[in-house]
Amino acid sequence: MTSAPQDTLPLSVAAASTPDPVEFAAPVEGPTRYDVVLSPIGDLLLTSDGVSLTGLHVGPEEGRSPSPEPTWHHDPGVFGQVRKQLDSYFAGELREFDVPLAPSGTAFQLSAWRALTTVGYGRTASYGEIAAALGRQGAARAVGMANNRNPISIIVPCHRVVGANGKLVGYGGGVSRKEYLLRLESGAQR
Numbered sequence: 001m002t003s004a005p006q007d008t009l010p011l012s013v014a015a016a017s018t019p020d021p022v023e024f025a026a027p028v029e030g031p032t033r034y035d036v037v038l039s040p041i042g043d044l045l046l047t048s049d050g051v052s053l054t055g056l057h058v059g060p061e062e063g064r065s066p067s068p069e070p071t072w073h074h075d076p077g078v079f080g081q082v083r084k085q086l087d088s089y090f091a092g093e094l095r096e097f098d099v100p101l102a103p104s105g106t107a108f109q110l111s112a113w114r115a116l117t118t119v120g121y122g123r124t125a126s127y128g129e130i131a132a133a134l135g136r137q138g139a140a141r142a143v144g145m146a147n148n149r150n151p152i153s154i155i156v157p158c159h160r161v162v163g164a165n166g167k168l169v170g171y172g173g174g175v176s177r178k179e180y181l182l183r184l185e186s187g188a189q190r
Contacts, residue, residue: 022117022156024110025052025102033075034068037083040090040184041177044154048078052102055151056082058173089154092184095121097155105149112146119160122185126164144170154181 028049035046045066047055057066068074081099088094103113115133119125125133127140127147136142143161148170150158159181163169171178 018118019096019120020118021114022101024114025100027052027054027102027104032069032072033078034072035074035076035079035083036066036068037079037086039086041173041180044086046079046082047072047151048075049102050075050078052100053079053082053152053155054102054104056153056155057151058153058177086154090184092187099155101152101155103151103156105146105151108142109146109149112143113150113152113156115143116147116150116156116158116161119157122182124160124162124166124182126162126166128164130161140164 028051030050032054033048033050037044037046042059043066045055045057045059045068046053047057047068059066085094085097085099089097103110105113111134112130115130118133119130127143130143130147131137131139134143147158147161150156153159153173159171159178168175168178168182
């Protein structure tokens, strides 16, 4: 039996199991490479150390593009696999990314971001649930702060984190983009 897409958020789709946490690489020293790619939620600024994806940034508000730093090198060739997977994701065909990731952050931030990767496609979790998964009951605000500093949005799915009451709260790219991503994952946005 096929069910119709949900009309309310947070959304949930059937998942076989909880994904394993993604292992992050340490960023490689050297120049930052970048490219800007188009997406249904606006321009996305991709950064890389030449081996792994180090950033996927959504513009701060609709209509404004994220900007590269003047010292970065424009190198679109580094991002072929990321672009292909993002296109498949936005077409509703990809549920799990498998590009190598190397975010920079504190030990706590890295653990919080790793925990985000266990929130499966079409699922949501609260900040408190992420804190509990980290063994840090009562650290929901710290998880929220780490979530806010997530440098690899969409792929490290900070858009899947909601308030304790299930409400859509906070997203660096704006709540309307967060809602778009959640609806995409439910099948309602296609």
